[in-house]
Amino acid sequence: MKEQTRYYNHIQNLIKTGSNQNIELAFTIANSLNIRREKIILPWLELITLCEIEGKTKFEKLTKLFEIDYIDLSHQGLFKVPRNIEHLKNVNSIDLSGNNLDKVPNSLLSFPNLYDLNLAQNNIGELPSNFCDNLTNLYSLDLSKNKIKYLPKNFEKLKDLRYLYLNQNQLTEIDFDFKEAKKLEILDLSFNKISKIKDTCFPTSLKNIELQNNNLSQIPNSICNCKSINSILAQDNMIICLPKSIGKLINLQTLNLENNLLKILPKSFEELMCLEELNLRKNKLEEINLNFTKLRILQKLYLWRNYISDVPESFYKIKELKELSIKGNLLHESTKKQIISNYLECKIYV
Known part of the structure; x- marks a missing residue:
């Protein structure tokens, strides 16, 4: 019995190499020892089934299994990953979203070659301390819709990361920075409980950031160095002020700050010359003393439910404006009429 177990383990080790030649040798040895092929393939059967590997023979199915580079095990109700998955060394993309891990x-x-990992919509509460040690080639990482409360310090090792989704977790603080992630373009931290983000957190490569539905009182100054950024979503926080140098974001197109505690806007705000959509609904703004003529391509402006009692002359000269909401403020009736008459072709809520 011990001898047969030793041969069986040797056969499995040959298969784990993924080499067609070794897999063929494993079947040859099994035949010579009268070990049934069903027994040989049993440890791999779950993977073959879940990955929907087709083949006329068991040998063909096994060899095809080792050729795949993408594993889709999403929404399978899995509480653990299939046995032997780590031996599929050609795999560079894994989707395990919508399970019970x-x-x-x-x-x-x-x-070592994994560049896309999707673990969204599971029950993951924490990441192992060595999470990033061997995943340094990750291009996209989706950990959204889990129960993660903190991130390991070595998270900054993911230098090739471009897309990072951490939304809908239980994070309360981001106490490290992504400076080494010089390729990071999309960062989603929305729908957490974050009250503090390290001031040097954001890499200059960022193009889109989502911070909405957190407990932030301010946006880190490092955002002003992200000159390629085109979208900032930070609605539903408790933001009381914006970085003074926010005007450096010369490529910013969309800025959503709805439902915060802003009372004033920094003077550099009017330097956001590529801004197309600005949402400042439900803040505490008493004035908007900006030179709106500089916002040459602004198309959508939402100022609903603030405390604005007057607008500057430049407010009437936003040439590309298509939609304006300024209802629920303290504007005089004459000001409202002037706004309406000035923007007859706009969709207006006054």
């Missing part, structure tokens, strides 16, 4: 399996940390 409560932790990141160690088997996922041994894919």
Whole structure:
């Protein structure tokens, strides 16, 4: 019995190499020892089934399994990952979203070529301390809709990361920075409980950031160095002031600050010359003393439910404006009429 177990383990080790030649040798040895092929393939059967590997023979199915570079195991009700998944060394993309995983399996940390990992919509509460050690080639990481409360310090090792989704978790603080992630373009931290983000957090490569539905009182100054950024969503926070140098974001097109506690806007705000959509609904603004003529391509402006009692002369000279909401303020009736008559072709809520 011990001898047969030793041969069986040897056969499995040959298969784990993923080499067609070794897999063929494993089947040859099994035949010579009268070990049934069903027994040989049993440890791989779940993977073959879930990955929908087709083949006329068991040998063909096994060889095809080792050829795949993408694994889609999403929405399978899995509580753990299939056995032997770590031996599929050609895999560079794994989707395990919509399952019941409560932790990141160690088997996922041994894919040196993995560039896309989706673990969204599970029950993961924390990431292992060595999470990033062997995943340094990650291009896209989706950890959204989990229960993660903090991130490991070595998260900054993910230098090739471009897309990072951490939305809808239980994060309260981001106490490290992504300076080394010089390719990061999209960062989603929305729908957490974040009250503090390290001031040097954001890399200059950012193009889109989502901070909405947190507990932030301010946006880190490092955002002003992200000169390629075109979208900032920071609605539903408790932001009381904006970085003074926000005007440096010369490529910013969309800025949503709805439902915050802003009373004034920094003077540099009017330097956002590429701004197309500005949402300042439900703040505490008493004035908007900006030179709106500089916002040459602004198309949508939302100022609903503030405390604005007057507008500057330049407010009537926003040439590309298509939609304006300034209802629920303290404007005089004559000012309202002037706004309406000035923007007859706009969709207006006054």
